C-alpha cells in the first residue's frame with residue numbers, strides 16, 4: 001500500500017483518495033489533509049475547480 005502523503009498514517013486509498021475523487025471529506029481536518037495531500041501529489045495538478053468547493057465546505061464544517 002502507499003501511505004498517504006498527508007502523514008495521517010493511513011493508506012492513500014483510505015485517506016485523501018476519497019475527497020480527491022469527489023467524495024465529501026468526513027471532517028474539516030480531512031479536508032485540510034486532502035488539500036495538503038493534493039499539493040504534495042501534484043502541486044496544483046488538481047484543478048482549481050476542486051479547491052473552490054472545498055473552501056465552501058470547510059466554512060460549513062467550522063460552523064459558520
Ligand SMILES: [Zn+2]
Pocket residue numbers: 004005006007008012015016017033034037
Ligand atoms: Zn491523506
